[in-house]
Amino acid sequence: MADPTNLSDDERRLAELGYKQELSRNWSGFSNFAISFSIISILAGCFTTFGQAWNNGGPVAISWGWPIISIFILIIGFTMSELVSAYPTSGGIYWWAAKMGGARAGFYTGWLNLIGLLAVTASVAYGCATFVDLMLSTFSESWADGYSLGRVYLIFVALLAIAAVLNIFSGHLMAILNNISVWWHVAGAAFIILILVLVPDQHQSLDFVFTERLNNSGYADAKYWFLVLPLGFLLTQYTITGFDASAHLSEETEAASEGAAKGIWRSIAYSAIGGWIILLSFLFAVQDADGVTAGGGAVDVIFSQALPQGWHGTVLLISAAGQFFCTVACLTSASRMTFAFSRDGAIPGSRLWSKVSSSKVPANAVVFVAVIGALITLPALKGVGGIPVAFYAVTSVAVIGLYLSFAIPIWLRWRMGDDFEPGSWTLGRKYRWMNLVAVIEIAIISIYFIMPFTPAAIPGHEDFSWENVNYAPILTIGTLILLTIWWYASARNWFTGPKHTIDEAVVEAFDD
Incomplete structure (x- = not known):
């Protein structure tokens, strides 16, 4: 039987929550912040989903939409910081839900979170593949002439494989890579900004940047404010996500009740500003704004307009490298969630996915995430005019899955009121309004992001095409239906929520 007197403060708190220390606790508070900052990655989302905001709202959706939506996301982050401080476990989101709302709440939350993490890993890796292809095309005409969605998909699979190998090698290596990633993102973003400020011969006016509206969605202009513009907010909501990584890595973080809590809200705040x-x-x-629109709203069109080939390629190189760091971090976070959820028996094949290698890394879970990511992105092999519409569907799935999983424990914490026992980092009385604002914002964006992005995605429309369809509602609503059937037909009989992996006597000793 484990001796409670020989445990560190972090191990003692983990034991109080029912788990023994299986993963290597060698992440600093900075490393914990670094993984969430790397997954948010302003060198990824700001580049890969720029077109979504350009086509659905234009500059207004970006210059005003980004800071406004960022404030709401920061409120969500504050509520989650309080929760991770109280419950610093790798299960993170789903563990909180199970603790406060019971096994069923934990079951739904865990699956939504896992689906979101699988989707965000896939979407980031695919975006990285796209920018690697663009970078190579910038320096080689023959490479540019051979463009195809199939080639991008192969690059995507190769990047997933490399990220998986790096993750399997060592958990400590991941901490080092994420520390490097922070500085790459800071210095790289600053360098790109300087290039775009100093190199172009001319720049747009303040009036264009802060008042220009665009509607390239196909919907009528009368729907601009209540449909088109909100669809453009996917840029912000998708980019600033994945910050729950700080919770998933809490069992590997020193002084986790403080470090993981600060990791969440700081990663959001700094990413929002940058x-x-x-x-x-x-x-x-x-x-040339019309030229950007003709190019599908892709940010690379701006670079090709404003920069000579050398500077253009440099910007793409910096972004692609940042996106690869993001891919590696996403795979780390998703594998830890898979490990934790499997540890409690919630995923088919749980014994396999919860197994830890000699390096104290959930290697099988890493492979699981990479393979699933490759499979769910197969629809990106099809596109309209060379643009994989399925990519935006995957980003929607990521946003909806992750944020819905956040909403459940946030709501449960609000419902508990003063019965909730906070950790060292707490909101105090501010939880009363912050939690409600967080849940309402998540509900609204979840409704918008399952809508068709264009009328051509609506069955029965004269321009309807399956390539345009946003399959996010099929995956998210379909998954919820399947989960409900599974829960009532089987899971409720065997899933009891988080299981203790430490000696029961030790847990009882802390409870006494």
Whole structure:
């Protein structure tokens, strides 16, 4: 039987929650912040989903939409910081839900979170593959002439494989890579901003950046404010996500009740500021707005307009490298969630996915996440005009899955009121309004992001095409239906929520 007197403070708290220390606890508070900052990655989301905001709202959706939505996301982050401080476990989101709402709440939350993490890993890796292809095309005409969605998909699979190998090698290596990633994102973003400020011969006016509206969605202009513009907010909501990684890595973080809590809200705040500045630099660098629209709203069109080939390629290189760091971090976070959820028997094949290697890494879970990511992105092999519409569907799935999983424990904490026992980092009485605002914002964006992005995605429309369909509602609503059937037909009989992996006598000793 484990001796409670020989445990560190972190191990003692983990034991109080029912778990023995299986993973290597060698992440600093900075490393914990670094993984969430790397997954948010302003060098990824700001680049890969720029077109969504450009086509659905235009500069207004970016210059005003980004800071406004960022404030709401920061409120969500504050509520989650309080929760991770109280319950610093790798299960994170689903563990909180099970603790406060019972096994069923934990079951639904865990699956929504896992689906979101699988989707965000896939979407980031695919975005990285796209920018690697763009970078190579910038330096090689023959490579550019051979473009195909199939080639991008192969690059995507190769990047997933490399990220998986790095993750399997060592958990400590991941901490080091994420520390490097922070500085790459800071220095890289600053360098890109300087390039876009100094190199172009001319820049757009303040009036264009802060008042120009665009509607390239196909919907009527009368629907701009209540449908088109909100669809453009996917840029912000998708980019600033994945910060629950700080919770999933809490069992590997020193002084986790403080470090993981600060990791969540700081990663959001710093990314929001940096992301806004870099997005403004994109807008000011636009040389021909009609040309950007003709290019599908892709940010690379702005670079090709404003920069000579050498500087253009440099920007793409910096972004692609940042996106690869993001891919590696996403895979780390998703594998830890898979490990924790499997540890409690919730995933078919749990014994396999919860197994830890000699390096104290859930290697099988890493492979599981990489393979699933490759499979769910297969629809991106099809596209319209060379643009994989399925990519935006995967980002929607990521946003909806992750944020719905956040909403459940946030709501449960609000419902507990003063019965909730906070950790060392707490909101105090501010939880009363912050938790409600967080849940309402999540409910609203979840409704918008399952809507068709264009009328051509609506069955029965004269321009309907399956390539345009946003399959996010099929995956999310379909998954919820399947989970409900599974829960009532089987899971409720065997899933009891988080299981203790430490001697029961030790847990009882802490409870006494």
